Amino acid sequence: MNNPLPPNATIGILGGGQLGRMLAVAASRLGLKTHIFEPGEIPPAGQVADKVTTAPYDDHFALTAFAMSVDVITFEFENIPTHALDVLEAIRPVMPNRRALATSQDRVTEKEFLTSLGLQCAPYANIETSEDLTAAVEKIGAPSILKTRRFGYDGKGQSRLKPDTNPTSAWADLGNTPCVLEGFIDFTHEISVIGARSQSGEVVCFDPGENVHRDGILHTTTLPARMSKSQHMDAILATGKILNELDYVGVLGVEFFVTPHSLIINEIAPRVHNSGHWTQNGCVIDQFEQHIRAVAGWPLGDGKRHSNVTMTNLIGDEVNDVATLSKDAAVGLHLYGKADAKAGRKMGHVNKITGPA
Amino acid sequence: MNNPLPPNATIGILGGGQLGRMLAVAASRLGLKTHIFEPGEIPPAGQVADKVTTAPYDDHFALTAFAMSVDVITFEFENIPTHALDVLEAIRPVMPNRRALATSQDRVTEKEFLTSLGLQCAPYANIETSEDLTAAVEKIGAPSILKTRRFGYDGKGQSRLKPDTNPTSAWADLGNTPCVLEGFIDFTHEISVIGARSQSGEVVCFDPGENVHRDGILHTTTLPARMSKSQHMDAILATGKILNELDYVGVLGVEFFVTPHSLIINEIAPRVHNSGHWTQNGCVIDQFEQHIRAVAGWPLGDGKRHSNVTMTNLIGDEVNDVATLSKDAAVGLHLYGKADAKAGRKMGHVNKITGPA
Numbered sequence: 001m002n003n004p005l006p007p008n009a010t011i012g013i014l015g016g017g018q019l020g021r022m023l024a025v026a027a028s029r030l031g032l033k034t035h036i037f038e039p040g041e042i043p044p045a046g047q048v049a050d051k052v053t054t055a056p057y058d059d060h061f062a063l064t065a066f067a068m069s070v071d072v073i074t075f076e077f078e079n080i081p082t083h084a085l086d087v088l089e090a091i092r093p094v095m096p097n098r099r100a101l102a103t104s105q106d107r108v109t110e111k112e113f114l115t116s117l118g119l120q121c122a123p124y125a126n127i128e129t130s131e132d133l134t135a136a137v138e139k140i141g142a143p144s145i146l147k148t149r150r151f152g153y154d155g156k157g158q159s160r161l162k163p164d165t166n167p168t169s170a171w172a173d174l175g176n177t178p179c180v181l182e183g184f185i186d187f188t189h190e191i192s193v194i195g196a197r198s199q200s201g202e203v204v205c206f207d208p209g210e211n212v213h214r215d216g217i218l219h220t221t222t223l224p225a226r227m228s229k230s231q232h233m234d235a236i237l238a239t240g241k242i243l244n245e246l247d248y249v250g251v252l253g254v255e256f257f258v259t260p261h262s263l264i265i266n267e268i269a270p271r272v273h274n275s276g277h278w279t280q281n282g283c284v285i286d287q288f289e290q291h292i293r294a295v296a297g298w299p300l301g302d303g304k305r306h307s308n309v310t311m312t313n314l315i316g317d318e319v320n321d322v323a324t325l326s327k328d329a330a331v332g333l334h335l336y337g338k339a340d341a342k343a344g345r346k347m348g349h350v351n352k353i354t355g356p357a
Numbered sequence: 358m359n360n361p362l363p364p365n366a367t368i369g370i371l372g373g374g375q376l377g378r379m380l381a382v383a384a385s386r387l388g389l390k391t392h393i394f395e396p397g398e399i400p401p402a403g404q405v406a407d408k409v410t411t412a413p414y415d416d417h418f419a420l421t422a423f424a425m426s427v428d429v430i431t432f433e434f435e436n437i438p439t440h441a442l443d444v445l446e447a448i449r450p451v452m453p454n455r456r457a458l459a460t461s462q463d464r465v466t467e468k469e470f471l472t473s474l475g476l477q478c479a480p481y482a483n484i485e486t487s488e489d490l491t492a493a494v495e496k497i498g499a500p501s502i503l504k505t506r507r508f509g510y511d512g513k514g515q516s517r518l519k520p521d522t523n524p525t526s527a528w529a530d531l532g533n534t535p536c537v538l539e540g541f542i543d544f545t546h547e548i549s550v551i552g553a554r555s556q557s558g559e560v561v562c563f564d565p566g567e568n569v570h571r572d573g574i575l576h577t578t579t580l581p582a583r584m585s586k587s588q589h590m591d592a593i594l595a596t597g598k599i600l601n602e603l604d605y606v607g608v609l610g611v612e613f614f615v616t617p618h619s620l621i622i623n624e625i626a627p628r629v630h631n632s633g634h635w636t637q638n639g640c641v642i643d644q645f646e647q648h649i650r651a652v653a654g655w656p657l658g659d660g661k662r663h664s665n666v667t668m669t670n671l672i673g674d675e676v677n678d679v680a681t682l683s684k685d686a687a688v689g690l691h692l693y694g695k696a697d698a699k700a701g702r703k704m705g706h707v708n709k710i711t712g713p714a
Contacts, residue, residue, distance in 0.1 A: 004679050007692050007705075025382050028405045030683075031676075031692025031705060048385045050404040204686075281641050284689045284710055298679065302686035306664055306710065319388075322361050322655065326387075329561075329659035332641045335364050335388025348364075348388060353641055353663065356713050 005071055005296040007031030012070030012092065014084075016043020016052065018336040018346060019076035019272050022280075024049045026288035032296060037066045044337045045076075057084040067091035074250060074295045078104050078270050079151055095249040095295045100270040103246065107149045107180045110268060117245055119238050120264050122257075123183035130168065136181040137167050143184040146170050148177050156216070185264055187257035191225040194276035195239035196290040196300050197248045203240045204303045206287065207357075208232060209311075211255070211275050217344065221275045221311040223282060224357075227258055234263050242268060251276070251291035274346070278311040279303075281332035281351035308354045319347035328352070362428055362653040364388030369427030369449070371441075373400020373409065375693040375703060376433035376629050379637075381406045383645035389653060394423045401694045402433075414441040424448035431607060431652045435461050435627050436508055452606040452652045457627040460603065464506045464537045467625060474602055476595050477621050479614075480540035487525065493538040494524050500541040503527050505534050513573070542621055544614035548582040551633035552596035553647040553657050554605045560597045561657045563644065564714075565589060566668075568612070568632050574701065578632045578668040580639060581714075584615055591620050599625060608633070608648035631703070635668040636660075638689035638708035665711045676704035685709070 005011075011027050013020045016038030024034040024045050033050040036043055039057060046052040051069070055062030063084055067073060073094045078101055085101070088094055103113050111121045125136035127146075137144075142165065148157035159170040161181070171179060190213070195205040210225035211218055227235070239254045246252075253273025255266040276287035285293075285301025293300055314325070319341050325333055328350075335348035362368075368384050370377045373395030381391040381402050390407040393400055396414060403409040408426070412419030420441055424430060430451045435458055442458070445451055460470050468478045482493035484503075494501075499522065505514035516527040518538070528536060547570070552562040567582035568575055584592070596611045603609075610630030612623040633644035642650075642658025650657055671682070676698050682690055685707075692705035 004683070006679060007676065008694060008696060021385070025385060025405070028378070028382060028694065029691050031694045033404050033694065047390050047407040048382070048405045284638050284687060284708075293683065298683045300686065304687065306713065319364065322363060326361070326650065326655045329657065330641060330661065334386050337365060337385065337388045337390065339365060351641075356663070 004298045005032065008033060009071040009296070010035050010050065010069065011292060011295065012037065012066060012073040013045065013049070013076060014038075014073065014080055015076035016040065016045035016049075017076060018044055018338075020045035021048055021336060022288045022334075023074070023076060023272065023292060026286065027292045029289060030292060030296070030298070032292065035066065035070050037063070042339065047337050057081045060087055063087045064091065072295050074291070076271055096252070096270045097247065097249065100246045100248050100252070104268050104270045105150055107147055107152070107267070108178075111180070113245075114242070114265050114268075117241055119241070120262060122185050122264055122266075125181045127171070127179040127181060130171075133167055133171055133181075137161070140181045140183045145182045145184070146174065146179050147182060148174055148179055150178070158216070185257045185259065187259050187264065189226060189258050190255060190266065191227060191235065191258055192221070192253055192255045192273065192275040193235045193239040194251060194253050194273055194279065194287050195236075195243050196251045196287075196294050196303070197243040198294050198300050199249050199297045200299075201244070202300055203243050204290070204300045205236045205239050206276060206279055206283065206303045207305045208235050208256075209275050209278055215344070217315060217346070218274045218313055220313070221278050223278055223305060223309045225258075231258065231263055238263070238265065250294045251287050274313065274349075275311075277334070277349050278309040278351055279305075280334065281353060282307045282309040282357070305357045307357055310352045310354060312350050312352070313346060314348040314350065316343045316345055316347065317341045325350065361655045362389065365390060366428040366653070367392050367407065367426065368649060368652065369394065369423060369430040370402065370406070370433060371395075371430065371437055372433035373397065373402035373406075374433060375401055375695075377402035378405055378693060379645045379691075380431070380433065380629065380649060383643065384649045386646060387649060387653070387655070389649065392423065392427050394420070399696065404694050414438045417444055420444045421448065429652050431648070433628055453609070453627045454604065454606070457603045457605050457609070461625050461627045462507055464504055464509070464624070465535075468537070470602075471599070471622050471625075474598055476598070477619060479542050479621055479623075482538045484528070484536040484538060487528075490524055490528055490538075494518070497538045497540045502539045502541070503531065503536050504539060505531055505536055507535075515573070542614045542616065544616050544621065546583060546615050547612060547623065548584060548592065548615055549578070549610055549612045549630065549632040550592045550596040551608060551610050551630055551636065551644050552593075552600050553608045553644075553651055553660070554600040555651050555657050556606050556654045557656075558601070559657055560600050561647065561660045562593045562596050563633060563636055563640065563660045564662045565592050565613075566632050566635055572701070574672060574703070575631045575670055577670070578635050580635055580662060580666045582615075588615065588620055595620070595622065607651045608644050631670065631706075632668075634691065634706050635666040635708055636662075637691065638710060639664045639666040639714070662714045664714055667709045667711060669707050669709070670703060671705040671707065673700045673702055673704065674698045682707065
């Protein structure tokens with residue numbers, strides 16, 4: 001195991017959005033400094049970080065200076081350009097590692113990886129040509145979901161195929177980019193597990209949360225999730241298997257569809273995850289601190305949940321009425337310091353404690 | 358009531374130590390920015406604040422620019438020079454108010470104030486001349502404690518008078534500055550209440566914590582404190598009375614000596630308080646957020662405690678062994694990002710959850 005980073009070491013974070021912001025706050029609790037690398041102006045994370053570099057991901061000089069100024073590098077999003085990683089990795093360790101990024105950046109690579117571990121995914125077919133599309137529709141049928149292999153998030157880059165949908169038009173609407181067609185899963189609800197793995201290979205998972213989406217964006221996560229004890233155990237074991245197989249360091253989110261008889265993995269995210277925000281008010285050590293502990297070479301916290309929680313995202317102008325939001329005295333309110341409450345933009349979240357765990 | 362400050366407003370904080378740092382983190386959770394004013398180089402709070410002004414308290418220009426750049430001003434310590442307050446108050450509201458500062462800056466003023474409210478303090482006598490000293494020793498006797506009226510903290514500016522101590526030498530050791538002689542209280546333990554009052558006059562107190570000092574510095578705070586239900590209620594009521602009488606806005610700490618039959622106030626601090634750090638892991642809304650909510654004109658959180666906690670300060674080189682400190686997975690670790698672990702310096706604290714409340 002590496003030596004733990006000492007207080008006053010600096011964690012470099014690629015991406016300055018709300019996840020980077022909450023990672024920076026968690027690092028500050030541990031006496032660690034943060035340096036944010038973000039192409040966009042006025043990143044929310046910049047308000048709580050020790051340093052900010054504003055530069056695009058093809059600025060070789062800025063990337064080099066950033067990497068030289070930090071002790072270890074991590075990220076808040078998975079779509080980091082390959083050439084930027086090349087520059088950064090040559091100078092400082094980047095965690096989680098490249099294989100985790102490559103695996104989760106591409107839906108087909110991810111499904112092949114999960115299947116190779118004996119974990120269950122929805123039936124799927126890879127689509128690169130119109131022949132692939134025809135064969136895929138033949139194999140998977142409809143209803144099904146056509147998804148771009150890369151760069152999808154919050155329901156973007158997806159199209160639902162009904163029995164009467166023209167698959168060729170649906171694919172054209174997604175730009176005829178490489179896609180995957182996923183079979184329809186008759187699930188009752190979705191849960192996710194936020195797991196962490198340390199540099200010494202220790203694995204700790206938070207309790208599964210139950211997710212409800214609205215307009216393709218996570219709306220609520222509720223603890224505890226509705227599931228059997230054996231499903232609970234299966235979800236934790238699957239997450240641990242993924243973490244170990246990837247030799248992962250940091251926090252990873254795994255989304256599962258719950259059916260009456262099985263758990264089917266929807267997708268994995270190699271980072272702190274919106275469905276793990278409840279940990280800020282439900283656990284002594286939250287997902288952000290767990291991630292920082294891992295990349296800093298520290299032991300993990302135990303992830304034990306002391307309270308039942310419902311996390312609700314604040315989207316767009318839902319954030320505007322502070323007087324109302326702050327009125328419920330028992331609610332943990334978390335706002336991201338973003339200037340414009342654009343429609344569909346994640347502006348904050350609330351964690352409502354509903355009782356002891 | 359004032360309108361609540363909107364997200365992206367800026368809280369100005371005088372003082373950039375660990376209290377300012379944790380206030381800045383709490384503000385960030387609410388989407389508020391912070392600007393730290395601190396004469397010392399590399400303030401710990403600077404790492405998590407949006408802006409830092411490094412200037413002395415007699416720099417009229419820097420104070421003015423600071424005040425102009427923020428929406429409201431608060432502080433992490435009570436010994437703010439009067440002339441600096443004059444400059445700041447002319448530009449932006451300073452909370453808590455000047456009367457709270459003046460009352461707590463001087464031990465005699467404080468005791469006169471508390472006594473006027475019908476609250477019990479140790480017997481005391483004011484000492485400005487050697488005649489005062491003689492009369493005080495006559496009245497209070499020994500054992501007793503000689504304390505400077507102003508600028509005392511963490512046991513500094515104090516001298517214990519035993520029956521065989523020469524009072525004249527003891528006073529000379531304290532520089533013959535104005536002092537107060539406090540009678541000895543035969544108390545079993547010390548507790549403190551962290552209370553908050555909002556701009557609309559709402560008062561919320563956290564549960565009392567039991568404090569143990571070591572070498573004059575707070576060592577541990579344990580929840581729940583040993584005390585009867587009626588003592589618990591008395592402590593909360595006394596704190597509320599103080600907050601209301603001062604027309605206070607923000608968080609205030611009140612230290613009490615517990616005797617078998619009464620509660621005797623030791624002192625008050627017009628700011629977030631070391632004995633309130635347990636709230637970070639024992640409550641949904643901690644003392645730092647409670648303070649920010651108050652000065653920002655927001656409603657207060659309810660201060661309910663979900664867990665029993667023991668907070669332990671990390672002093673000097675106790676902070677150095679991160680590997681050991683971080684090993685207890687159920688402990689909330691809070692480090693302040695200070696570079697040098699000097700003897701006697703507060704470097705961090707740990708909050709150990711000992712069970713549900």
